Amino acid sequence: MTTIQQPGSELPLQQLESVVIRFAGDSGDGMQITGSQFTMTSALVGNDLATLPDFPAEIRAPVGTRPGVSGFQLQFSANDIHTPGDAPDVLVAMNPAALVVNLSTLKPGGLVVVNTGSFKATDLRKARLETNPLEDGSLDGFRVIPVDINQRILDALADSELSKKDKARCKNFYTLGLMYWVYSRPLETTMEWLAVKFAKKPDLVDANQKALQAGYNAGDIHELFQGRYEVPKTDALPAGTYRNINGNQAVALGVVAGAQLAGLRPVLGSYPITPASTILEELAALKRFGVITMQLEDEIAAVCAAIGASFAGCLGVTSTSGPGMALKGEAMGLAVSAELPLLILDIQRAGPSTGMPTKVEQSDLLQAVFGRNGDTPMPVLAASSPADALEVTIDACRIAVEFMTPVIFLSDNFIANGSEPWLLPDLDTLKEFPVEFATNPEGHQTYKRDGKGSRPWVKPGTPNMAFRIGGLEKDTDGNISYDPDNHQSMTDQRHQKVQNVANTYPPTEVVGETKGDLLVLGWGSSKGIITQATIDSRQAGRRVSRVHLRNVWPLPNDLDEVFDGFKAILVPEMNVGQLARVLRSEMPHHNFISYSKVTGQPFLVSEITEKIATILEN
Amino acid sequence: MSNQATLTKKDFQSDQEVRWCPGCGDYVILSAIQKHMAEVGADPSKVVFVSGIGCSSRFPYYMNTYGFHTIHGRAPAFATGIKAANPELDVWLVTGDGDAMSIGGNHFIHALRRNLNMNVLMFNNQIYGLTKGQYSPTSPEGKKTKTSPMGAIDRPFNPISLALGANGTFAARTLDTDSKHMAKVFSAAHNHQGAAFVEILQNCVIFNKDFYNDTVAKDVRAEKTIDLIPGEKMIFGTESEKGLRVNGWDVEVCSAEEADVWDPGTDSSAPAFLMSQMDDDPNLPMPLGIFRQVEATCYDKAVNQQIDEAVANEGPGDLKELIWSGNCWEID
Ligand code: SF4
Numbered sequence: 001m002t003t004i005q006q007p008g009s010e011l012p013l014q015q016l017e018s019v020v021i022r023f024a025g026d027s028g029d030g031m032q033i034t035g036s037q038f039t040m041t042s043a044l045v046g047n048d049l050a051t052l053p054d055f056p057a058e059i060r061a062p063v064g065t066r067p068g069v070s071g072f073q074l075q076f077s078a079n080d081i082h083t084p085g086d087a088p089d090v091l092v093a094m095n096p097a098a099l100v101v102n103l104s105t106l107k108p109g110g111l112v113v114v115n116t117g118s119f120k121a122t123d124l125r126k127a128r129l130e131t132n133p134l135e136d137g138s139l140d141g142f143r144v145i146p147v148d149i150n151q152r153i154l155d156a157l158a159d160s161e162l163s164k165k166d167k168a169r170c171k172n173f174y175t176l177g178l179m180y181w182v183y184s185r186p187l188e189t190t191m192e193w194l195a196v197k198f199a200k201k202p203d204l205v206d207a208n209q210k211a212l213q214a215g216y217n218a219g220d221i222h223e224l225f226q227g228r229y230e231v232p233k234t235d236a237l238p239a240g241t242y243r244n245i246n247g248n249q250a251v252a253l254g255v256v257a258g259a260q261l262a263g264l265r266p267v268l269g270s271y272p273i274t275p276a277s278t279i280l281e282e283l284a285a286l287k288r289f290g291v292i293t294m295q296l297e298d299e300i301a302a303v304c305a306a307i308g309a310s311f312a313g314c315l316g317v318t319s320t321s322g323p324g325m326a327l328k329g330e331a332m333g334l335a336v337s338a339e340l341p342l343l344i345l346d347i348q349r350a351g352p353s354t355g356m357p358t359k360v361e362q363s364d365l366l367q368a369v370f371g372r373n374g375d376t377p378m379p380v381l382a383a384s385s386p387a388d389a390l391e392v393t394i395d396a397c398r399i400a401v402e403f404m405t406p407v408i409f410l411s412d413n414f415i416a417n418g419s420e421p422w423l424l425p426d427l428d429t430l431k432e433f434p435v436e437f438a439t440n441p442e443g444h445q446t447y448k449r450d451g452k453g454s455r456p457w458v459k460p461g462t463p464n465m466a467f468r469i470g471g472l473e474k475d476t477d478g479n480i481s482y483d484p485d486n487h488q489s490m491t492d493q494r495h496q497k498v499q500n501v502a503n504t505y506p507p508t509e510v511v512g513e514t515k516g517d518l519l520v521l522g523w524g525s526s527k528g529i530i531t532q533a534t535i536d537s538r539q540a541g542r543r544v545s546r547v548h549l550r551n552v553w554p555l556p557n558d559l560d561e562v563f564d565g566f567k568a569i570l571v572p573e574m575n576v577g578q579l580a581r582v583l584r585s586e587m588p589h590h591n592f593i594s595y596s597k598v599t600g601q602p603f604l605v606s607e608i609t610e611k612i613a614t615i616l617e618n
Numbered sequence: 619m620s621n622q623a624t625l626t627k628k629d630f631q632s633d634q635e636v637r638w639c640p641g642c643g644d645y646v647i648l649s650a651i652q653k654h655m656a657e658v659g660a661d662p663s664k665v666v667f668v669s670g671i672g673c674s675s676r677f678p679y680y681m682n683t684y685g686f687h688t689i690h691g692r693a694p695a696f697a698t699g700i701k702a703a704n705p706e707l708d709v710w711l712v713t714g715d716g717d718a719m720s721i722g723g724n725h726f727i728h729a730l731r732r733n734l735n736m737n738v739l740m741f742n743n744q745i746y747g748l749t750k751g752q753y754s755p756t757s758p759e760g761k762k763t764k765t766s767p768m769g770a771i772d773r774p775f776n777p778i779s780l781a782l783g784a785n786g787t788f789a790a791r792t793l794d795t796d797s798k799h800m801a802k803v804f805s806a807a808h809n810h811q812g813a814a815f816v817e818i819l820q821n822c823v824i825f826n827k828d829f830y831n832d833t834v835a836k837d838v839r840a841e842k843t844i845d846l847i848p849g850e851k852m853i854f855g856t857e858s859e860k861g862l863r864v865n866g867w868d869v870e871v872c873s874a875e876e877a878d879v880w881d882p883g884t885d886s887s888a889p890a891f892l893m894s895q896m897d898d899d900p901n902l903p904m905p906l907g908i909f910r911q912v913e914a915t916c917y918d919k920a921v922n923q924q925i926d927e928a929v930a931n932e933g934p935g936d937l938k939e940l941i942w943s944g945n946c947w948e949i950d
């Protein structure tokens with residue numbers, strides 16, 4: 001850390017490599033907006049960053065209570081970073097509940113910016129606190145910046161015509177302004193965002209902009225902080241044009257792009273469910289791309305309508321989360337039996353049952369791979385980050401149409417709502433996979449297979465090609481057949497077809513040495529965390545490499561060989577060891593060590609490095 | 619329709635052997651539909667039959683058109699996707715009382731509410747045939763079956779009332795023993811722009827043989843039923859001597875001269891609902907024919923119109939522009 005004296009300022013400007021900041025407040029305090037604005041501004045400053053939104057399932061849990069706390073953590077850095085950070089350096093706490101819920105994660109000696117205006121006796125009672133944490137020694141060992149934001153916002157907006165209540169609602173922008181000052185961020189991006197956001201309500205634009213500026217000025221007039229910090233632009237990111245993207249936005253773009261590459265119209269059948277609803281919302285806004293979105297009466301209707309659209313010659317897509325997946329199972333089986341393309345987007349959340357809808361988990365893997373009646377094989381892919389979600393969605397579209405099969409795409413809450421800088425792709429490099437519908441009745445059979453094991457696709461409306469298909473077992477002509485040998489053969493053919501998908505994967509990439517003591521095998525959203533943990537472990541001299549699985553099913557053909565290079569394979573998962581179970585049954589001769597975490601929170605880097613250390617030291 | 623007007627009923631028969639029980643009412647319905655298709659000069663390559671699960675749901679395999687035999691109760695949802703994806707297709711849904719009113723009740727009402735431009739043929743035999751004789755959601759109270767040995771205690775659905783309650787724009791009832799009546803109703807349904815629901819009373823000769831004979835057997839039909847014909851007086855009876863009229867909130871029997879003229883297109887569906895509820899009154903005839911026929915926006919058209927509008931207003935989507943939208947920054 002270097003200290004630079006800023007010209008014209010008495011306060012030292014310290015350069016930091018990375019900062020982890022967590023904004024926490026009541027769910028009505030606008031912490032998600034505050035966090036995402038800080039993210040956007042940091043991105044434009046040129047930092048690398050990663051975010052972790054963490055909010056309650058209730059839209060408005062009782063004000064001031066612990067269950068009502070909403071948090072947004074982000075790490076911004078001058079270096080290449082992979083995670084939102086294990087422990088915050090800075091906690092911004094808007095009320096007592098937000099303070100006590102988050103304090104334990106803060107780094108020792110960390111900075112606490114606390115809104116003292118919300119620490120009255122009633123506030124403490126709502127947070128079930130008997131003593132005031134500002135006074136009872138709870139904050140010993142932390143640097144505390146007390147600011148009565150409630151009062152300051154009223155002072156700052158003294159001239160405004162707004163009601164007292166509306167003025168109070170601007171306090172998150174005051175707070176944001178304050179933090180912009182501390183970390184030397186420009187105000188323009190947020191100023192502009194406010195102007196657009198409240199375009200129809202000029203008094204709100206004015207008040208919030210004033211609040212932002214007032215917060216910034218409060219820092220500037222030296223009354224609160226001992227110094228300012230700067231996190232310089234990163235040079236770790238490759239050159240190019242960037243924007244921020246979250247996972248569900250990326251999926252929506254992926255659906256549009258994938259369908260274009262296939263030359264098909266995408267048709268989404270969906271039903272609102274946390275955390276997948278925003279995919280439906282995003283795609284509903286893209287009608288000019290020819291996207292049809294249908295909000296159906298339930299999860300089952302949603303997948304059935306999507307299959308109907310595929311039957312009619314479009315690319316059927318359905319978006320959901322775990323409970324919806326359970327409901328869609330029978331219809332997915334029909335798509336397997338009828339052999340129609342279908343994209344099933346499962347944005348996983350913590351289960352079982354309703355579970356914890358806004359918390360992260362990877363516990364739908366076995367449901368995705370096996371969770372249907374009958375022998376019903378289906379390719380399963382998993383995205384590893386928000387930006388990766390675009391590429392994986394496109395690849396899922398490719399597999400669906402090339403192999404005439406439903407494909408499951410797995411994401412989770414961490415990817416869906418988390419955002420990261422996204423290097424905008426060169427669209428011209430995306431490979432097309434245009435669908436050719438069968439139109440020639442000569443020699444045509446409904447289930448006649450090509451070299452990949454796929455069948456022809458006929459679009460209803462085509463003359464002289466009429467067919468009847470369904471969920472009953474059929475023969476090659478598509479006619480119902482209960483013939484024993486035919487059922488054996490068709491079952492084998494469906495399995496072989498899905499196995500053949502693995503022939504289209506690129507070689508498995510091992511990051512680190514291809515031989516070593518331990519391979520960390522991850523899938524899904526823990527990629528950034530595992531990446532950092534393996535980097536740290538290698539720096540500590542350990543012979544650790546990593547592989548991240550995009551294709552969860554069928555498994556890559558070369559995986560067995562990759563595993564041969566390692567004494568043991570550590571499989572960290574936010575479930576009770578589902579991928580490890582699959583691997584053990586497929587490749588029982590390797591030594592798999594399952595590492596399970598199901599707290600509704602992502603792994604910490606330190607948890608993985610410690611696990612690696614424990615394994616290698618024993 | 620198409621220029622293939624020379625097609626005959628036979629051209630709509632597939633090469634598959636029909637496998638319903640001998641004497642099953644489904645045969646005549648199949649034949650009536652094939653005949654109707656030939657008569658209107660339908661183009662088989664534009665027609666899709668969609669079904670769920672049950673005896674009736676084998677129907678698509680026997681039509682020489684496109685067909686999708688789906689899963690139990692969900693046919694309306696598949697049909698929604700097909701029709702939205704390609705509104706040009708002439709979509710026919712074939713379902714039964716169990717498929718549509720029980721496991722698929724939710725999809726049934728929503729398809730009618732959305733008013734997809736398709737035809738919904740519900741074969742009502744008041745029993746589960748394919749699973750061998752359990753009571754269905756349209757079985758009358760007291761119906762003794764293997765799963766209701768002491769008599770069914772469920773109150774049955776009245777399919778027409780349900781369709782009206784779901785805001786259906788077309789509801790009609792016909793009879794498997796009357797090919798002429800079926801032809802008339804199918805034509806009206808096919809011409810209707812919107813979801814046309816047709817309940818077909820269908821004889822399951824194995825598990826619920828002649829269940830409807832008290833009302834529709836030849837010797838009693840004239841007295842026990844009335845044909846609702848739009849724009850005509852509501853008249854019934856062996857000598858066509860009786861009529862129906864609406865008096866306050868009730869329907870009552872009157873002389874043929876005093877009968878009201880039937881209008882299935884009133885703003886409110888209340889008159890149609892009154893008619894549908896006559897089933898429960900032993901002193902009134904059971905209506906067949908067209909209960910309701912009104913115009914409303916079709917979902918499949920509207921979905922595609924919104925896309926045309928978006929393209930007209932915002933221009934066709936450009937993926938590159940979309941990806942490059944929002945706050946971008948350069949790193950060099
Ligand atoms: S069981 Fe009844 S409905 Fe089914 S085919 Fe036989 S007669 Fe027809």
